[in-house]
Amino acid sequence: MINFSLSKEQEKIKEEHRAFAQQYITPNAAKYDQLKEFPWEIHNAIYDEGMEFGQIPKKFGGHGHSILDQAIATEEFGAGCCGIGISLDATVLGMTPWIIGASDEQMKKFVGELKEIKGAAAYCLTEPNAGSDVAAIKTTALKKGNEYILNGHKRFITNAEVSTYMTVFAITDPNRGARSLTAFIVKTDSPGIEIKPRMRKMGQNASVQNEVIFTDVKIPEFNRIGNEGMGFIYAMKTFDRTRTGVAALALGGARSAYEISKDWAKKRIQFGKPISSNQAIGFMLADMATKVELARLMTWKAAWYYDQGLKTPGTLSAMAKMYASDIAMEVATDAVQIMGGDGYSTDFPVEKIMRDVKLTQIYEGTNQIQRLVISKGILK
Ligand SMILES: Cc1cc2nc3c(=O)[nH]c(=O)nc-3n(C[C@H](O)[C@H](O)[C@H](O)COP(=O)(O)OP(=O)(O)OC[C@H]3O[C@@H](n4cnc5c(N)ncnc54)[C@H](O)[C@@H]3O)c2cc1C
Numbered sequence: 001m002i003n004f005s006l007s008k009e010q011e012k013i014k015e016e017h018r019a020f021a022q023q024y025i026t027p028n029a030a031k032y033d034q035l036k037e038f039p040w041e042i043h044n045a046i047y048d049e050g051m052e053f054g055q056i057p058k059k060f061g062g063h064g065h066s067i068l069d070q071a072i073a074t075e076e077f078g079a080g081c082c083g084i085g086i087s088l089d090a091t092v093l094g095m096t097p098w099i100i101g102a103s104d105e106q107m108k109k110f111v112g113e114l115k116e117i118k119g120a121a122a123y124c125l126t127e128p129n130a131g132s133d134v135a136a137i138k139t140t141a142l143k144k145g146n147e148y149i150l151n152g153h154k155r156f157i158t159n160a161e162v163s164t165y166m167t168v169f170a171i172t173d174p175n176r177g178a179r180s181l182t183a184f185i186v187k188t189d190s191p192g193i194e195i196k197p198r199m200r201k202m203g204q205n206a207s208v209q210n211e212v213i214f215t216d217v218k219i220p221e222f223n224r225i226g227n228e229g230m231g232f233i234y235a236m237k238t239f240d241r242t243r244t245g246v247a248a249l250a251l252g253g254a255r256s257a258y259e260i261s262k263d264w265a266k267k268r269i270q271f272g273k274p275i276s277s278n279q280a281i282g283f284m285l286a287d288m289a290t291k292v293e294l295a296r297l298m299t300w301k302a303a304w305y306y307d308q309g310l311k312t313p314g315t316l317s318a319m320a321k322m323y324a325s326d327i328a329m330e331v332a333t334d335a336v337q338i339m340g341g342d343g344y345s346t347d348f349p350v351e352k353i354m355r356d357v358k359l360t361q362i363y364e365g366t367n368q369i370q371r372l373v374i375s376k377g378i379l380k
Contacts, residue, residue: 017051020045021080022080025042028041029081029083029084032206033205033206036198036208038120038159038161044118053111053114054069054073056095060111061115062111067245067303067306067307068304068307071245071248071300074245075251078256080252081356082250082360084206087206089242089245090121090122090159091120091121092242094166094167095111097237100225100237100238102185102225106185110185114165121163122160123157123158123166126154137171139153139214146220147219147221148184148219148221148224149216149217150170150218153211154214155212156199157209157211159208160208160209161208162208164187164189165185167184170182181232182228182230183225183226183231184225192214192217193212196210196213202355236314239317240317243302243318243321243365244302244317246321247299247324250325251292251324253353254324254327257328257354258331260348261339262288268340284334284337291331292327298323302319321370322374326367328357332350332353336351
């Protein structure tokens, strides 16, 4: 039987995250867009309100949220500001390979430590010559005694400069290449790690990215997640979970752009009547509302499938990420159009949403790569 109503617990998650977004995120969105700084006050507020580690199992100090719970929460943060939302979610991204493959001992140590110091985490996969092509990773972690020696170059790493731990993907055997890809939990202040100056970019300015250079960094064997060679599977399983999160973030941005431009269209008078009374504007709003609804359905379905352990979660989460981020860009562009010159002005929020949601079509796999994943899934 199909049921679209949320459980009491999910309604609570939605209300709590909406209230948090209204108190901390929305009022600070324009400020951090200008500042281009990591929003420490909001990151700390997540801890102070006891809302950290949504998806981490309860036995390790998290909330044990399902992927659907997390999608509901992330839509609210995205509606407040995609940049601040991704800053907070990047810690979850960094910890997702831990949820998938880390031992209980590792979870206790690393989650416990982050909780204690209100720390942030980062996910360290992309390299200058390994973007869409993850299998081209060249960073090495070569075993020496009971340590690994890490050398390489990562790029576009969200939260790198503010993180306590980074989850780094490296090959342990250059002859086996990506088949030896392995995930490690690496302390960001380890000797031999150089964090390069922050990336300058178009939007999502409340989130920070850096290149990271590793030179003979020592990693204790204890910090390896799972066995050698499990890295590629962990990276892909991470995306199966987190692409639904990117979909929810984009959906939140689209919802805000739609709502702001709808309210505007009802109030803005031209030719003696609200512009919303023109069918040209009314039809644009109708299309925007429909796209937002469809993106939410797709996102919730992908999340629900994952949570039920049903087949093809990877295909569905790729569909959700692709669809929600594509329509977010369309909806935000239409919102700017509906608001005319004011839509283009930085005095109003929709131009920022348009810049912010563009990135959701690019990270965690571009939408061309999502189409590749989907076509492989449906044709196999
Ligand atoms: C702001 C930001 C934050 C990020 N955060 C992180 C992070 O925290 N951790 C991390 O590891 N990475 C992160 N990334 C990296 C991100 O995931 C990559 O940028 C993305 O996967 C694309 O890789 P690329 O930029 O190298 O593009 P490329 O792989 O060079 O692709 C360029 C273009 O070619 C297309 N293309 C490539 N291959 C194919 C193909 N086979 N078929 C069709 N089209 C193709 C792509 O779709 C794209 O349009 C971030 C990136 C940005 C910009």
